[in-house]
Amino acid sequence: MALKFPIFMDSHSTTPVDPRVLEAMIPYFTEKFGHPGSRNHPFGWEAEAAADRAREQVAKLIGARDPKEVVFTSGGTEAINLAIKGVAEMYREKGTHIVTTAIEQRAGLDVCKRLERLGYQVTYIPVGADGLVDVEEVRKAITDKTILISGMFANNEIGTIQPVAEIGKLAKEKGIIFHCDATQAVGKIPVDVEAMGIDLLSATAHMIYGPKGVGALYVRRKNPRVRIAPMIDGGGHERGMRSGTVPVPLAVGFGKAAEICREVMAEEGVRLKALRDKLQDKILSSLDEAYLNGHPEKRLPHNLNISFAYVEGESVLMGLNKEVALASGSACTSATLEPSYVIAALGVGSELAHSSIRFGLHRFTAEEEVEYVGNRTVEVVTRLREMSPLYELAKEGVDIKSIQWKAQ
Ligand SMILES: Cc1ncc(COP(=O)(O)O)c(C=O)c1O
The missing domain is CATH 3.40.640.10 (Type I PLP-dependent aspartate aminotransferase-like (Major domain))
Known part of the structure; x- marks a missing residue:
């Protein structure tokens, strides 16, 4: 296709x-x-x-x-x-x-x-x-x-x-x-x-x-x-x-x-869950520090929400939005990017709340699309992390939370 x-x-x-x-x-x-x-x-x-x-x-x-x-x-x-x-x-x-x-x-x-x-x-x-x-x-x-x-x-x-x-x-x-x-x-x-x-x-x-x-x-x-x-x-x-x-x-x-x-729900749910799981496996097995938000089983079959540590959800969207329509957990308010209150309510901390991406599959989603989105998401997150000093420090074993930032 x-x-x-x-x-x-x-x-x-x-x-x-x-x-x-x-x-x-x-x-x-x-x-x-x-x-x-x-x-x-x-x-x-x-x-x-x-x-x-x-x-x-x-x-x-x-x-x-x-x-x-x-x-x-x-x-x-x-x-x-x-x-x-x-x-x-x-x-x-x-x-x-x-x-x-x-x-x-x-x-x-x-x-x-x-x-x-x-x-x-x-x-x-x-x-x-x-x-x-x-x-x-x-x-x-x-x-x-x-x-x-x-x-x-x-x-x-x-x-x-x-x-x-x-x-x-x-x-x-x-x-x-x-x-x-x-x-x-x-x-x-x-x-x-x-x-x-x-x-x-x-x-x-x-x-x-x-x-x-x-x-x-x-x-x-x-x-x-x-x-x-x-x-x-x-x-x-x-x-x-x-x-x-x-x-x-x-x-x-x-x-x-x-x-x-009513006619197609049971079958459609099974198909979308299989595709969703494939997307989830691709992303979680290719990237470190990517975390699933929500309950692993008790969730809608077409839903996937993942936080990518060290990258902003909005940056991931910007890297992808000409090719793929996704949503980030951050809602753009007038001056600041507020993290999603839903993700924040899970107690994940503000960095991870800022870095969540929501994928929503649907009746007309094809397997090839899922493969494409999985690959591109991994590429974009990897590229953003390559540019992230925080990610580099974390990989060098520095505890990010212990860093004393110098005031401007
Ligand atoms: C959980 C939930 N409730 C209510 C609504 C609002 O529905 P509508 O867009 O038809 O007003 C939405 C829409 O996104 C929703 O997701």
Whole structure:
């Protein structure tokens, strides 16, 4: 296979739309353009039927019993906002305490920060060196004012898969609502809201080879019936929980993407894991002081996150970014390069937190691409280290931490 550049290996940020998904969507932009709320003519009936079919396809992928439990949103961020703020407002009389984790995606963290400013209390559970939450810590954090546990299924940087079913069981036992941000997990690994005791679940289409601009919040209707305050008021669409015309073509794409994932997930996971392991082996066996971030087994099959001591993640990206799309753990803020809070939460120290690179394989990743990316990563890191005085000193046996740097 002739390689096509740049190679996309950043599938935790988004995924390419599957051609079958696009094909399913197109008629809903053209001849089938009706409004699903138009109850009195065939254009409306057709649009409503399409949205309901999509709802059913999404429901099936996450193990929801009733398609009515699926509320379409504009994406994962909106679903998370609706879940956490919706519960906070609805159950304010009952309590004002929320338990979440330190490594949530920004949407979850920022919603919690806002709620703190509004007078809620939030406990952020730390993670261990492997990125896993200890369920006992969650149990200890619960008070008689706790109204919500909100935690992610799989992390978007290190791919670590949390003990979701155990958290769900704990939430049931305590009678607390459990919201799970499953944006990275849905369509990649089995997710079952019934078996795992999830009451609210956030998902997004663009992470499962569907279009950008549509997501869903699963809202449990039975055992218990969960109520949330809407964040967007208007025509009362989505059973009053999310007003606004359902974007039918996008919803159809989401549904189709979900259906395909259900069919291919098991096989695709095995294939991607084998490719990921190959990439990991190539890198870790060719370079010294390269460290895997996250749990070696309990992680998404297509995720790989490695810290390369003595080099900046950003420099590795710059060395590669014309050929390969990857992500570093550092987010460029206005003046400084902040290390990723997720990698920092693992307790690896600031140097290694600055040197992490995230690889994300996907449905269309070919073996040749993995080989190319593995070889090039090793070359670039080796070249950067050759230019690094710190690496040279370390190789000469100098303890870098013991060096007394002269003040400027
Ligand atoms: C874990 C996680 N939650 C939420 C989101 C936000 O989803 P969206 O981009 O659909 O708003 C993302 C997106 O990267 C994510 O990785």
